[in-house]
Each structure stands twice: as C-alpha cells, then as structure tokens.
Amino acid sequence: MGHSHDHSHSHAGHGHSHDHVITDSADARRRVAIAAFLTFGFMFAEVIGGVISGSLALLADAAxxxxxxxxxxxxxxxxKLAERPADQHRSFGWARFKILAAFVNGLALLVLAAWIVFEAIxxxxxxxxxxxxVLMGVAIAGLLVNIIAFTLMHGGDSEDLNLQGALWHVAGDLLGSVAAIAxxxxxxxxxxxxxxxxxxVLVALLIVIGGVRITMKSAHILIEGVPAGMTPxxxxxxxxSHLENAAEVTHVHAWALNEQKPLVTLEVVAREGACLDTLRVAxxxxxxxxxxxxxxxxxVRKPVQ
Structure with a gap:
C-alpha cells in the first residue's frame, strides 16, 4: 500500500497574513497598555475621593x-508573549497564551461581579x-477617563478574545461611573x-454577560473545540463532493491555536490512478x-487493493 505523507504546510500568501497578525497584535498591545495606565492612574483619584466623601462606592470602585x-x-x-517566535519546546510559540489570558480575565469578570453583588447586599x-x-465630581472625572479608554479599546480587533476580555473590564468601569453619577x-x-x-447590582449583571461570553469562547479554544463555521x-x-479524486476522507480533526488560526488534520483515500501529490495540493x-x-x-494514501 503506497502512502504520501505531508507534514509540511502551505505558505502561499501566508507571509502577508502573518505580518497582519503581528501588526494587529502590536496595535492591540499598545491600546491595552494605554488603557491600563489610565485605569491605574485614576484609581488613586478614586481612593482620595472615597476617603474625603466617605463613599464606600468610590472605594469599592477603586478596588x-x-x-x-x-x-x-x-x-x-x-x-507580548504571543509575538515571540516558536522554539524547540513550543513549536507554535506562545500564540495561545493570549487565549489563556482571555480565559483568566473572563473568570475575573465573574468573580468581580459576584463581589459587587456581595458588597451591594x-x-x-x-x-x-x-x-x-464629591461622589458626583469624582464619578464624572472617572466617566471621562473610562470613555477615553473604552474608545481606544473598542477601535481594536473585534475578533480578538484577549482584547475583548480587556474591553469588558473597561466597559465595567465605564458603567460603574455612569451608575455612580446616577x-x-x-x-x-x-x-x-x-x-x-x-x-x-445592575452593573454587575452586565459584567456577568461579558464574563460568560469571554470565558466560554476562550475555554472552547483551550479544550481543542472545533472552530466556528466548520465541523469534521x-x-x-x-x-x-468537490474533489473527484478523493474517494473517502477520514480521521478529520479540527481545532484552533487561537481565534485567528484554525488547524486541521485529515486522511484522504485517493481513487484508483489518481496522483497523490496533486490530490494533496487540491x-x-x-x-x-x-x-x-x-x-x-x-x-493521502492509495486505495486498498
């Protein structure tokens, strides 16, 4: 029985898409860094405002x-880690670390929502x-800071789970500022x-929606779930049905390295007389x-005689 094995991968047009992913990652990293500095910086203003006003709401929001x-x-x-190249111990590099970060952030959102409800009770x-x-003044300033951070984050890649997880944290801050003003x-x-x-409590419920969404999507990737838009x-x-020289397709496995890179392995039984290399390319x-x-x-393998 003849076999044609292919463990290499097509790179036609891949150079452009790889550069695009790196560019997107660098852009998202800059957006997240600026939002982190804005959030951390304003936290001190909330602590001061909370102490002066006696507002537990502001102190809680500072936390x-x-x-x-x-x-x-x-x-x-x-x-940052996702941009590191592959090495001898990580053949895909650190690309999936940002999915792990998104998963942790999704869980953090759920814990945060539970804490807000507990404090509210x-x-x-x-x-x-x-x-x-005093509460009004600090809340208005917080709203302006959060609007800037949210606008900055919202301009990034809408499909990037790590960025979306960070965005929901900023959205929670923004909603918290609106609630504080009200x-x-x-x-x-x-x-x-x-x-x-x-x-x-109303803000916490909205945070739960984002937390559940981010956690479920990132967990699906981490457990090697089949990417959206395809099944084996x-x-x-x-x-x-589309390749006339493919008699049978078996052992199909589909998963994803991250939300932007689906991976597939499969075996194809060729029809009698078909060129194995041509079928593999097809x-x-x-x-x-x-x-x-x-x-x-x-x-790709020949049919059993």
Missing amino acids: HMLTDAGSLALAWLGF HRLMAPEPVMGH AALIIIFTGWMPIDPILS ADIKTDLE VKQRMDEKFGVSHATVE
Whole structure:
C-alpha cells in the first residue's frame, strides 16, 4: 500500500497574513497598555475621593479599577508573549497564551461581579451617608477617563478574545461611573442612599454577560473545540463532493491555536490512478478557500487493493 505523507504546510500568501497578525497584535498591545495606565492612574483619584466623601462606592470602585488594571496588564502580557517566535519546546510559540489570558480575565469578570453583588447586599443592610457632590465630581472625572479608554479599546480587533476580555473590564468601569453619577444625583436631590447598591447590582449583571461570553469562547479554544463555521462532518462532505479524486476522507480533526488560526488534520483515500501529490495540493487549496484553513496536515494514501 503506497502512502504520501505531508507534514509540511502551505505558505502561499501566508507571509502577508502573518505580518497582519503581528501588526494587529502590536496595535492591540499598545491600546491595552494605554488603557491600563489610565485605569491605574485614576484609581488613586478614586481612593482620595472615597476617603474625603466617605463613599464606600468610590472605594469599592477603586478596588474594582485596581483589579481591572491588573487584568489589562495580563492582557498586555498575553499579546507580548504571543509575538515571540516558536522554539524547540513550543513549536507554535506562545500564540495561545493570549487565549489563556482571555480565559483568566473572563473568570475575573465573574468573580468581580459576584463581589459587587456581595458588597451591594452589605450596603443595603447597613447604609452609610455619602457626600453626594464629591461622589458626583469624582464619578464624572472617572466617566471621562473610562470613555477615553473604552474608545481606544473598542477601535481594536473585534475578533480578538484577549482584547475583548480587556474591553469588558473597561466597559465595567465605564458603567460603574455612569451608575455612580446616577447615584450621586439621586442622593443629592432625595437623600436616598440605597440607590447606590441597587445600581451597582445592575452593573454587575452586565459584567456577568461579558464574563460568560469571554470565558466560554476562550475555554472552547483551550479544550481543542472545533472552530466556528466548520465541523469534521462538513469538511468530509465538502471534500468528497468537490474533489473527484478523493474517494473517502477520514480521521478529520479540527481545532484552533487561537481565534485567528484554525488547524486541521485529515486522511484522504485517493481513487484508483489518481496522483497523490496533486490530490494533496487540491485538498489543501480547498481547505483554504472553503474553510479559511491555511494550516492543514494532510495524509493521502492509495486505495486498498
């Protein structure tokens, strides 16, 4: 039984796409770094404002921003390591580290939301007076800082899970500032203190949505889940129906290195008389054109006599 094995990978047009990924990563890294500095810097203003006003809301949000600054730093590290080349111990380099960073950030969002709800319940049970005008001033300043950070982050790659995880942390800060402004207005005009923890719970629920989304998508990649837009059955059916010299497609495995790089391995049984090398090239071209897979490991073998 003759075999043609291919463990090399098509690089036609790959040079451009690789440069594009590196460029995107560098751009996202810069965006995350600036957002981290803005978040960390304003945290000190919130601590001062919280101490002066007696606002637990501001002190709690300062802790929130400290957590977010750490998450943004982790996201930055993910991008930085992902740019490192492959070596003898990591044949794909550190490309998947940013998916791990996204997963950790997704979990951090869920923990943060739970903490906000816990604090809100505590404040409802034991409300404390707050200086509404000081709360208002710091909250407005925080809103401006968060709008800048959110706009900066939102301009990045919408498909990058690491960037999206960082973006949701900034969005949580922005929503927290909006809630603080609303709480300050109500406290100033009505003196009703429970509004602060009530609005905090609403913000926490929105943070949960982002946390669940980021965690599930990154976990799917980490457990070698099949990328969106394809299944082994889809690949098998498509190749067998579009390539006349492919008698049977078997042992199809599809997963992803990260959200931008799907990987596939498969075995093809050629029809009698077919050129194995020509069929191998045809399979790789079809995988690239139909499924966007530029990195496929294909084994082609002759039919059993």
